[in-house]
Amino acid sequence: MPGNRRHIPEAVKQQWVTMSTLMSSREIAQATGTSHRTVNRVLRLSRLTGSVVKKPCTASGRPRTLTAHDVQYLLSCIRHSPDIYLSELQYHLEKTRGVYVSTCTIQRTL
16 A cells, blocks of 8 residues: 555654643544554654654665675785686685685675
8 A cells, every 4th residue: 555655754743742742642643634543653653762753774684794804805815816716715715714605605796
């Protein structure tokens, strides 16, 4: 139901929290023309987190296998000898940095 959703500005949600000291959530919903469920969600979020908006998730998905330092090491190996094979990069990465990854991972990263 993507057409059923609409953005509610943060300032409006903050007003709902202020209104909740004097009115019930049903009364707020009727006065603002918003669903009771939406008002309840905002008020609950405010009680739990102190904010009326959800914080975006910072880390989603699988963690990276190679760190930025590992990638810099690979790039320095390539600068040092531009004709190095992926299997050689894989060997050097494991021996010096202690990180084992497949040659496909190295190729995708570079």
